[in-house]
Amino acid sequence: xxxxxxxVLIVLIVSITQVIRxxxxxxxxxxxxxxxxxxxxxxxxxxxxxxxxxxAELKERVKVLERIATDERQKLGLAEEIELLRDR
Numbered sequence: 001x002x003x004x005x006x007x008v009l010i011v012l013i014v015s016i017t018q019v020i021r022x023x024x025x026x027x028x029x030x031x032x033x034x035x036x037x038x039x040x041x042x043x044x045x046x047x048x049x050x051x052x053x054x055x056a057e058l059k060e061r062v063k064v065l066e067r068i069a070t071d072e073r074q075k076l077g078l079a080e081e082i083e084l085l086r087d088r
Contacts, residue, residue: 068081068085
């Protein structure tokens, strides 16, 4: 193995290692500062709580839509049933 091949191999190994470490840090919730050092990202708890509430509301809406689409009752029209569900 020539010295050029060894240098190329070392650079390739270092590059792959940095990519893997960056991917791991991103998945773990770490960012980097201007020097490249890992820094924990602060989570905005209020935003997280708002998003969780929105997800819960959307899940409830999906349940209502599923109930409308799969309900076997034919005595009420679709518009009337939507109004009844909206009033609940």
